[in-house]
Amino acid sequence: MTLQLRPDCERCGRDLPPESAEARICTFExxxxxxxxxxxxxxxxxxxxxxxxxxxxxxxxxxxxxxASTERRGPG
Structure with missing residues (x-):
């Protein structure tokens, strides 16, 4: 099982590509x-x-x- 590497911030919708050093995750991804x-x-x-x-x-x-996942979870 691999991390989903979700493509965006769930709060603001900012793009977070797989190589982003700005992405943060919790234990539930x-x-x-x-x-x-x-x-x-x-x-x-x-x-x-x-x-x-x-x-x-x-x-x-x-x-x-x-x-990486393509399912966006941010606002919008």
Whole structure:
């Protein structure tokens, strides 16, 4: 099982491509940008109450076999 690498911030809708160093995830893979996590969310996931970690970057050579999710969850 691999991380979904969701494509956007659930709060503001900012694009978070697989290589983004700005993506943060909680233990349930809720995905937010660093600005939202460090600002309004104050480091606490609004969905589950957990903390966030920097999302790992999948090596480019593995993206073809294990592609990132295209399902957007942000507002809009």
């Amino acid at each position: 809720c995905t937010f940008c660093a600005d939202c996590v460090e600002g309004p969310l104050a480091g606490v996931c609004p969905n589950c109450g957990g903390n966030f970690e920097r999302r790992p970057i999948r090596p480019a050579g593995k993206l073809q076999k294990y592609p």
